[in-house]
Amino acid sequence: MPAPAIRVFKDLDELSREAATEFSSLASRGQPEGKPFCVALSGGHTPKRFYEFLATPEFATKIPWDRVQLFQVDERCVPPGDGQSNYRMMREAMLSHLPAADKHFHRMIAERPDRDGAAADYAADLRTTLRTPAHEWPRLDLIFLGMGDDGHTASLFPGSAALEERQRAVYPNWVEKLGMWRLTLTLPVLNAASRVIFLVAGEEKAERLRDVLHPANDAARFPAQLVQPLEGTVAWYLDQAAAQQL
Ligand code: 6PG
Numbered sequence: 001m002p003a004p005a006i007r008v009f010k011d012l013d014e015l016s017r018e019a020a021t022e023f024s025s026l027a028s029r030g031q032p033e034g035k036p037f038c039v040a041l042s043g044g045h046t047p048k049r050f051y052e053f054l055a056t057p058e059f060a061t062k063i064p065w066d067r068v069q070l071f072q073v074d075e076r077c078v079p080p081g082d083g084q085s086n087y088r089m090m091r092e093a094m095l096s097h098l099p100a101a102d103k104h105f106h107r108m109i110a111e112r113p114d115r116d117g118a119a120a121d122y123a124a125d126l127r128t129t130l131r132t133p134a135h136e137w138p139r140l141d142l143i144f145l146g147m148g149d150d151g152h153t154a155s156l157f158p159g160s161a162a163l164e165e166r167q168r169a170v171y172p173n174w175v176e177k178l179g180m181w182r183l184t185l186t187l188p189v190l191n192a193a194s195r196v197i198f199l200v201a202g203e204e205k206a207e208r209l210r211d212v213l214h215p216a217n218d219a220a221r222f223p224a225q226l227v228q229p230l231e232g233t234v235a236w237y238l239d240q241a242a243a244q245q246l
Contacts, residue, residue, distance in 0.1 A: 004234040006213065008243045012049055012201045015237050019144065019199055020053035026142060026195070027063050036104075037064075038130050040071040040143045040185060042154065043086025046199050047144060051093035054101075065100040069129050073145060074155040075108035077115065077172075077181035108170075110183045115172035119183055123169040126189075137192035138169055145190070145198045149208050150177075151222025153198070155184035162186060163223060187226055194232045198224070201239040209238070210245040 162173035
């Protein structure tokens, strides 16, 4: 497993533009056996600018959207119109401006009362779309992750049950510190990916980022450290503010 690549950009704008450039270039490469290019996208604040870039003509006109399938890394268990909904953020930043991409977006129906059923259905959709052979984990081509200042990534929060999940690809996770449910991809899926890119910006992430990337000892203390794809690569795209303690 190669060491993660660390790239530092001047600010969020530059970081987001580079993420859009990478997305566009990988999506345009073409996939073996006509498979779609399958990407999972995170929520939160940081990737919003990146999604806005994807919707600009500079990128939107180059990306072969009919060969791209978009999934969610995680979703808050709220209706899609709620201010906390990751889907809503993605729709406003990108999907509503890109009808062609919207058709290939797989929304986590996290507002369903039967969260186990919602998670199982999403996992089934992943497997079908990715043409995942039986007994293998769905292998996404690209996953964009974020990191919270407590070291969580996706909705894998420190001490939460989803961190231990090794059977299911999608898990309904109770997040005690937020008092809310979330649906999240699990570690086996993150670690089956071909490529993972973390997007982290802002001074408030600097200290935790230092702990995660340069741990005082080898023990993994934070969920973000557990993302180590077996046959894939990890890159960290940081702005200078987040990277200041590295
Ligand atoms: C979410 C996420 C989550 C996010 C981090 C960082 O739904 O919130 O997908 O893992 O990436 O919390 O969030 P910010 O970018 O808002 O700091």
